[in-house]
Amino acid sequence: MRSMKCKICKDKGLNHSADIRLPSHRLNLCKGHFISWVEKRVGETIKKYKMIRDTDKVLVAVSGGKDSLNLWNILHKLGYSADGFYVDLGIGDYSEKSKIYAKEFANAINRKLIVLNLKDELGTVEEVSKKLKRPPCSLCGMVKRYFFNKTARENGYNILATGHNLDDEVAVLFTNTIQWDIEYLKRQYPVLERRGKFIKKVKPMCRVSEFESAIYSFLNGIRYIKAECPLSHNASSLKTKMIISQIEEKIPSFKTSFYMNFLRKMYPLLQSQSSVKISDCKICGEPSVNEVCTFCKTANFFSQ
């Protein structure tokens, strides 16, 4: 087989072989240019969707997985002021290890990592899940959303950044689309502007695929938790990702075109529809669409 040359090296008259093939971008790159390509892509996404200004203070929601650590690394390299926030969910070994990776990375780039222990606030995810007889994944999602917003705002950050990659976004978009869930579709965008006490939320990795993210962390020697969460027997999201890769096999670039065309053509149409009102939760004062927010309802029920 003929060895491929890196597209960017070739343009510069250099001669490095292309170790990384990106068929959905019709692009072959050497290791160094792959890294700069990912970083440029994230930088362009930030500009395109007006995610972060130079004066903004960003808090990155860090799970200890590859996507959020990559994101933190890239924001840092691009010169943004970005600290990290880790929620210790108390899921045994899994949480212990992810916390170590998050702390290790914070030290490496010499940035602050805020750590919140869910056990001190409510109990571990498992405890709450068992007591409430509610699936751990939806509970975990709710709790994280609550503390991401509250912690960022209370600590003077005006933007929360999460590591959702293209595959994550496509899976959620696909699920909401085949169910035509209009309320969710209306909110699926790489940027959610500030609404009252809900601070601005951004997803700068939304145009980087799972595969590209995995290679980026490998090439940068970023250590991260590779295990799946032991509580997530999340068959439905796995099933969705399988369906999507079967479609991508038959329709190359499906993921990017499905997602980007949604953002460009459908999302603006949905914005003409009226939105739900937000007020302060009458127990904790955090923003909510109901009188009492979901977190307080849960905490209340749990303490009974």
Place this chain on the structure above:
Amino acid sequence: MRSMKCKICKDKGLNHSADIRLPSHRLNLCKGHFISWVEKRVGETIKKYKMIRDTDKVLVAVSGGKDSLNLWNILHKLGYSADGFYVDLGIGDYSEKSKIYAKEFANAINRKLIVLNLKDELGTVEEVSKKLKRPPCSLCGMVKRYFFNKTARENGYNILATGHNLDDEVAVLFTNTIQWDIEYLKRQYPVLERRGKFIKKVKPMCRVSEFESAIYSFLNGIRYIKAECPLSHNASSLKTKMIISQIEEKIPSFKTSFYMNFLRKMYPLLQSQSSVKISDCKICGEPSVNEVCTFCKTANFFSQ
């Protein structure tokens, strides 16, 4: 294996075995009750979407395939006034055989069949396709839409009915959705109301699957053309149907729920958007979104 009983027979205290299993409806039926179930479903679809009133004169676009002949049979049995219209596309043996099936069925139910010979109007699909270097399928679609509307209107029919089944509708919806093609999505509905000289168009089979339609024609002894059109190497629509059946395997009832939720939740939202204007083609007087309709543009080019 335990033999299943027909759901309706069982409710009536009868004891027929269920020869037909419809897992997506969680229903098992005997032959007789399957036939009445399909006919009832089509009748309900007609009422639900206000497709046909008792006083309407319907022209059924008959291809000689199972869906359009089933539709004609059901409309006739339900007591609607429905004649047939067959366009002879001049595709050799394929057209000859389909015409025979269409005529045979018209005789069997003793209704009128209008036959139009495309050769007399423009040339065969193959001839036009070769000369214009345009794929036969898109050309054939355009030509049929043109003559369906013109012939129905000129012969005093106020409704055109086509045999599109659930699988056809889901395939088109899926394609338009993954490309977020808003203009097409806006028009994907079982009923298109009359707009100027465009007469009302209805798809009463839109909730009957391909599989159900095939069994219905078999049980009724309706003879139809089973071969695919020899000009349609329509890989893209085949690929789409394969993707859809892979999804249906993983998500039971996907087809029905994807389509019905679209109609219920997304279609109304899209109607708030402005629509294109229709005027009369300045050559033939048929309705068109352009000054000269696509048929006349094609005919004009062809005659040069």
